[in-house]
Amino acid sequence: xTAYPFVPALREPQGSPIRELFRYLSxxxxxxxxxxxxxxxxxxxxxxxxxxxxxxxxxxAECLQYGATEGAPALRSALVALMAERGAVVAADELLVTxxxxxxxxFLVRTLVEPGSVVLVEEPTYPATLQALRLAGADVRGVPxxxxxxxxxxxxxxxxxxxxxxxxxYTVPTFANPTGATLTLARRLRLLELVxxxxxxxxxxxxxxxxxxxxxxxxxxxxxxxxxxxxxPWLVHLxxxxxxxxxxxxxxxxxxxxxxxxxxxxxxxVSDLCTxxxxxxxxxxxxxxxxxxxxxxxxxxFYRDKRDRLAAALRAAFGERIRFAxxxxxxxxxxxLDGVDDASTLLPHAISEKVLFVxxxxxxxxxxxxxxxxxxxxxxxxxxVDEGVRRLARAAARLDAVTKAGG
Amino acid sequence: xTAYPFVPALREPQGSPIRELFRYLSxxxxxxxxxxxxxxxxxxxxxxxxxxxxxxxxxxAECLQYGATEGAPALRSALVALMAERGAVVAADELLVTxxxxxxxxFLVRTLVEPGSVVLVEEPTYPATLQALRLAGADVRGVPxxxxxxxxxxxxxxxxxxxxxxxxxYTVPTFANPTGATLTLARRLRLLELVxxxxxxxxxxxxxxxxxxxxxxxxxxxxxxxxxxxxxPWLVHLxxxxxxxxxxxxxxxxxxxxxxxxxxxxxxxVSDLCTxxxxxxxxxxxxxxxxxxxxxxxxxxFYRDKRDRLAAALRAAFGERIRFAxxxxxxxxxxxLDGVDDASTLLPHAISEKVLFVxxxxxxxxxxxxxxxxxxxxxxxxxxVDEGVRRLARAAARLDAVTKAGG
Numbered sequence: 001x002t003a004y005p006f007v008p009a010l011r012e013p014q015g016s017p018i019r020e021l022f023r024y025l026s027x028x029x030x031x032x033x034x035x036x037x038x039x040x041x042x043x044x045x046x047x048x049x050x051x052x053x054x055x056x057x058x059x060x061a062e063c064l065q066y067g068a069t070e071g072a073p074a075l076r077s078a079l080v081a082l083m084a085e086r087g088a089v090v091a092a093d094e095l096l097v098t099x100x101x102x103x104x105x106x107f108l109v110r111t112l113v114e115p116g117s118v119v120l121v122e123e124p125t126y127p128a129t130l131q132a133l134r135l136a137g138a139d140v141r142g143v144p145x146x147x148x149x150x151x152x153x154x155x156x157x158x159x160x161x162x163x164x165x166x167x168x169x170y171t172v173p174t175f176a177n178p179t180g181a182t183l184t185l186a187r188r189l190r191l192l193e194l195v196x197x198x199x200x201x202x203x204x205x206x207x208x209x210x211x212x213x214x215x216x217x218x219x220x221x222x223x224x225x226x227x228x229x230x231x232x233p234w235l236v237h238l239x240x241x242x243x244x245x246x247x248x249x250x251x252x253x254x255x256x257x258x259x260x261x262x263x264x265x266x267x268x269x270v271s272d273l274c275t276x277x278x279x280x281x282x283x284x285x286x287x288x289x290x291x292x293x294x295x296x297x298x299x300x301x302f303y304r305d306k307r308d309r310l311a312a313a314l315r316a317a318f319g320e321r322i323r324f325a326x327x328x329x330x331x332x333x334x335x336x337l338d339g340v341d342d343a344s345t346l347l348p349h350a351i352s353e354k355v356l357f358v359x360x361x362x363x364x365x366x367x368x369x370x371x372x373x374x375x376x377x378x379x380x381x382x383x384x385v386d387e388g389v390r391r392l393a394r395a396a397a398r399l400d401a402v403t404k405a406g407g
Numbered sequence: 408x409t410a411y412p413f414v415p416a417l418r419e420p421q422g423s424p425i426r427e428l429f430r431y432l433s434x435x436x437x438x439x440x441x442x443x444x445x446x447x448x449x450x451x452x453x454x455x456x457x458x459x460x461x462x463x464x465x466x467x468a469e470c471l472q473y474g475a476t477e478g479a480p481a482l483r484s485a486l487v488a489l490m491a492e493r494g495a496v497v498a499a500d501e502l503l504v505t506x507x508x509x510x511x512x513x514f515l516v517r518t519l520v521e522p523g524s525v526v527l528v529e530e531p532t533y534p535a536t537l538q539a540l541r542l543a544g545a546d547v548r549g550v551p552x553x554x555x556x557x558x559x560x561x562x563x564x565x566x567x568x569x570x571x572x573x574x575x576x577y578t579v580p581t582f583a584n585p586t587g588a589t590l591t592l593a594r595r596l597r598l599l600e601l602v603x604x605x606x607x608x609x610x611x612x613x614x615x616x617x618x619x620x621x622x623x624x625x626x627x628x629x630x631x632x633x634x635x636x637x638x639x640p641w642l643v644h645l646x647x648x649x650x651x652x653x654x655x656x657x658x659x660x661x662x663x664x665x666x667x668x669x670x671x672x673x674x675x676x677v678s679d680l681c682t683x684x685x686x687x688x689x690x691x692x693x694x695x696x697x698x699x700x701x702x703x704x705x706x707x708x709f710y711r712d713k714r715d716r717l718a719a720a721l722r723a724a725f726g727e728r729i730r731f732a733x734x735x736x737x738x739x740x741x742x743x744l745d746g747v748d749d750a751s752t753l754l755p756h757a758i759s760e761k762v763l764f765v766x767x768x769x770x771x772x773x774x775x776x777x778x779x780x781x782x783x784x785x786x787x788x789x790x791x792v793d794e795g796v797r798r799l800a801r802a803a804a805r806l807d808a809v810t811k812a813g814g
Contacts, residue, residue, distance in 0.1 A: 006519060007519065013669055014673075038472075043467060045467035049464075060450060061450065062655075063452070065445075106678045112413060135517065199410070249683060260411065266420050271506075272506040278655055
């Protein structure tokens, strides 16, 4: 081993717990509820290909040359229009195109977080967020959450603690990863009041908001800022086309105060300089052509059906033994089984039965609740859902047998 | 102003000195020697478009779904083959696809640099490198360079200084930005011996190497590692298709020891997760189709002609007053004018005459030599070169008049 002077967070590199499961996906018999991938069967390759060919034909130099770090003007305009449809008035200098919304969070971390800075994240949360914060040397503290999202009373107690002074608060308030939970309106308003009062940057990560199964999605924290004085400067909204159009395009965007955007632009200059302009113009063309609403409607119908099917199959297989709240959108169902105190003990049995899920522990910064599992209903077809749940039931039976034998 | 707790490097955000000049580019009468952009007139939009359409047709899900953070296997194989043509044997686990080669440097910084870490850069150097290091809080020290590249004696003195212990050394050894200089073979071998002896990571940034005007390009530091025992683990090679195919694709790659690549993958997971797979597959298809060598030959002929034309025009306009070394490749000519001690005083006159260049000061971390200017010959056509130099001569005459009047 060569003795490289790696930064502390990378001396013992830890990959994502989900990535660890990837190697099992090469088994063609495996049914996976593990990934956070949208269904490739739904991709509008034809519409995307047509948009791409058109912009390359019409504006080859703009597609292939370096572009502005802030993003292509055509895409920024299209995204401002999209945000207006979602109830948020956004100025051009409040919007930065990012290479996936994950990159927007990374820029925020670089802009606001130093080694030792306290950052509050709702728990459980998105593992890559935890990884980004660990890499930056942040002191990550968990804020508890339940089926109605972040516990704002607990948050307030942490904000009132003068020893903490967090640099950032991170939440996925709508159809959260991993829990599927949605923050209630009352909590949304309270959360905005808190960040205005305590003057702390709040990150609303919103990749799933458009995938609302039961009517229009709830108003985003960004849209609700209009109702809460002084909240808007503290709110950073991250969004993406990954879950609605296609993740492979890597098109995300950040909406924040111009002072924050200006710093994020500098972080982007030292990172990828600009998101590939050709893809930006392709996305702009696609949005302007008005194809997104129909595409989203197709996805919503498909995912809603999968959610219902998964919930019914779980109820049929596990009866009262399984506990979960039905997600109102997104891709994830978060469940716990009575008698399974540590879901990672269930995983090897599931792998033997050729079904994958993600044990809950990887989604925690601190608390490490062990019982829950994350099931994605986005990447499987109906028959796979049914068969996958049967396999899960067999895996649980195997674990029960081992537990009984050992206990 | 809202009092955000920005990290120290961003409290007073400083953009790139080149970016500052962008606003003048909207003037259609402006002739620019300022940008580091390749000529858009040369882009092979047809070949790129055909490759893109083919991979989307053949492998839509792979194009549009999330991809492996390390890069698409097809592109990694194509890049390993490209590096073999360039004289370097590279294993798959030594190669990471990046969203432009700038991103590779960014990952290295995240992997190896902490606030206060010493980093050595040849001076003058690429401004975005300086910006990335400043953002990371590095203690940047300049290593002098001349028309034969980095001064390896000066470097050795710094490496021997036990108080410095640099985490990284950064160089653009071939057709450097901004100087156009190329490190001699003797210095290359000595540099590799030094990093092997002092056990310090050396970054070879090689965006321009393929653009060699006078015969094949010099052997890269990476290729020369085969001749220097123990050097290879310390060498990180960054390369890109930006200057040979198209910058808008944002396809770069890093070649490094597997231990370093593994950490860079974690940095990429928290950044953009993966470089857009569709573009990766497009680039792989383009490379496999064998179109790159012809494209590079076209560019080399075009840029060589421009270099010659610019050099001749400068000599004709300024005679013995101008000093420069003829670059053997790349895009830049670095010049100084007798009687102009600070090129930033020439710039306003140049802007009045509607010609742009980049004053040399922005390329220095420390030394701040003021006399030189960087002229890019890549983005102008022949008539613009001639007219641009005439304007530059008029700007110099204006400055002379002011200097005389003031002195």
